[in-house]
């Protein structure tokens with residue numbers, strides 16, 4: 001660690017290292033990179049610290065977009081102004097201000113500066129993947145690449161393909177994925193391409209593993225989102241593994257979870273497990289509300 005670091009930076013470094021070191025044995029390797037300093041000849045670089053050390057800046061994005069803060073913030077200011085002329089508008093101010101505060105809190109809790117809950121949830125997803133790391137994995141709807149890059153750290157021999165439609169709705173792009181992979185030092189094993197999850201441009205059984213995080217519900221050209229799951233499973237080879245996280249507890253989209261699992265098993269999937277994400281202890285109470293993490297679940301298994 002450089003002696004010029006501020007106390008706060010030093011603490012963050014220690015927090016990260018401590019957090020990773022106390023994680024599962026399987027998760028540990030992805031947290032560190034080979035480098036030049038430290039007793040064993042390896043330099044432990046917490047992933048989030050890497051960009052500063054290498055002169056770049058990671059941008060994985062936040063699942064709470066800024067507009068969810070700006071809009072209620074602006075509406076609360078407008079309703080406060082209106083309350084000077086029409087007192088009942090104070091009630092609207094209180095409501096918008098609470099919404100503003102909530103999303104401000106949630107965005108921070110998801111970010112590395114807050115609880116880093118977003119990164120921890122991705123870690124949780126991968127902790128349900130049963131894979132020896134040999135062969136090729138596909139990340140469906142990779143966004144700015146956080147899950148694909150985490151996978152690359154966790155499995156140093158694996159090659160990973162990330163696909164995404166990269167529409168206007170999200171501030172994600174192929175260029176940012178490639179830059180993030182470069183900063184993280186895994187660009188030689190990752191590739192990214194534009195494609196839709198509803199029609200993956202790959203032959204049946206092309207991948208040893210498929211992963212996906214919070215994407216299937218977004219696929220606009222699939223009315224029945226279970227068909228997106230089926231399409232994802234199509235490209236997994238026999239005996240390959242998968243782990244998908246999405247709004248699987250949203251009945252209006254996926255139906256009853258038991259029926260959903262029965263349907264998936266009827267496609268020949270073995271040992272499929274269903275995990276409610278919000279039951280994880282690291283997720284703060286206020287993020288467990290139904291419109292945040294409350295309806296999210298993980299489905300993992302073997303084809």
Ligand SMILES: C[S@@+](CC[C@H](N)C(=O)[O-])C[C@H]1O[C@@H](n2cnc3c(N)ncnc32)[C@H](O)[C@@H]1O
Nearest residue numbers: 141142143164165166167196197213214215218
């Ligand atoms: C909530 S973001 C999640 C991104 C990323 N998986 C992550 O964990 O940060 C939803 C992603 O789904 C992508 N998406 C939406 N429709 C898609 C489609 N038809 N095919 C592939 N990706 C799609 C969006 O572009 C966006 O990157």
